[in-house]
Amino acid sequence: MAVQILNESTEPTPGLLDVNNLEVVYNDSVVALRGVSITVPEGGFVSVLGTNGAGKTTLIRAITSLLFVHKGKIRDGEIELRGKRIAGSDSAKIVKAGICQVPEGRMLFPSLTVEENLRIGSSSRRNRAEINSDIERMFDLFPQIASRRKDVAGWLSGGEQQMVAVGRALMARPALLICDELSLGLAPQIVHTLFELLKQINQDEGTSILLIEQNARMALQYSKYAYILETGRVVLDGPSDVLESNEDVQEFYLGGAGEAAEAYATIKHYKKRKRWLL
Numbered sequence: 001m002a003v004q005i006l007n008e009s010t011e012p013t014p015g016l017l018d019v020n021n022l023e024v025v026y027n028d029s030v031v032a033l034r035g036v037s038i039t040v041p042e043g044g045f046v047s048v049l050g051t052n053g054a055g056k057t058t059l060i061r062a063i064t065s066l067l068f069v070h071k072g073k074i075r076d077g078e079i080e081l082r083g084k085r086i087a088g089s090d091s092a093k094i095v096k097a098g099i100c101q102v103p104e105g106r107m108l109f110p111s112l113t114v115e116e117n118l119r120i121g122s123s124s125r126r127n128r129a130e131i132n133s134d135i136e137r138m139f140d141l142f143p144q145i146a147s148r149r150k151d152v153a154g155w156l157s158g159g160e161q162q163m164v165a166v167g168r169a170l171m172a173r174p175a176l177l178i179c180d181e182l183s184l185g186l187a188p189q190i191v192h193t194l195f196e197l198l199k200q201i202n203q204d205e206g207t208s209i210l211l212i213e214q215n216a217r218m219a220l221q222y223s224k225y226a227y228i229l230e231t232g233r234v235v236l237d238g239p240s241d242v243l244e245s246n247e248d249v250q251e252f253y254l255g256g257a258g259e260a261a262e263a264y265a266t267i268k269h270y271k272k273r274k275r276w277l278l
Ligand SMILES: Nc1ncnc2c1ncn2[C@@H]1O[C@H](COP(=O)(O)OP(=O)(O)O)[C@@H](O)[C@H]1O
Pocket: 026, 027, 030, 031, 032, 050, 051, 052, 053, 054, 055, 056, 057, 058, 059, 070, 071
């Protein structure tokens, strides 16, 4: 008789961030998220992958309470930070509670210096001595921008600007750092450098990381757990190494097929149909 091996407990462990069944609409008409649930554990390194328009930025806007700026609304679901509901809170309070993002497109102040941009990230804090020592810590973490501290940010290369953007977010000392498409427009080597830095911050300081990426190949190499988002739904999730070796994920996301390829859900549907036809 076959011996059935019981799975380990499937009881959900409470996360640092828990998004449950989130539904978001824009202009009371466009549904951008349709029941999305994700968890970032304390000290976790999680990625949310998806092509253009999947709903990645919308998810961040919902978490950071910036949907209203874009005429978006949470229609259903919950967002909890360490078990406390945060959906709809004031966005400044969410930063204070420990969530900070590196926004898509970096959004630096190009005419302010590198150091001034970093200081902006500490605006929710009061202790000047601590802020000053954190500024130096940022230059230790990102030696490439240390020599540029008095230069205006607009002069820096794309990779250096992204380092400033990450540093600025870290200046708030977040428990959770959310990065929206950090890799966009950057050379692979620079993306590796940035992701290595995130790994270091995650390991050495325990900062949890939520990486939102189109670059699935790179993100899966660094995150421990990943979700794949398509047209507002999570279509697959699992440990990053498991997803990396998943045949369908390889076919669609890692095969270099790009956006011209069929969506993961379409492939699944096609395969199911094919199996059914056989
Ligand atoms: N301000 C907005 N108003 C209306 N629709 C929007 C707005 N922002 C995004 N959307 C729509 O929501 C969906 C998800 O967009 P987005 O979250 O930006 O995706 P991603 O970041 O994955 O590229 C898309 O269909 C997009 O057109």
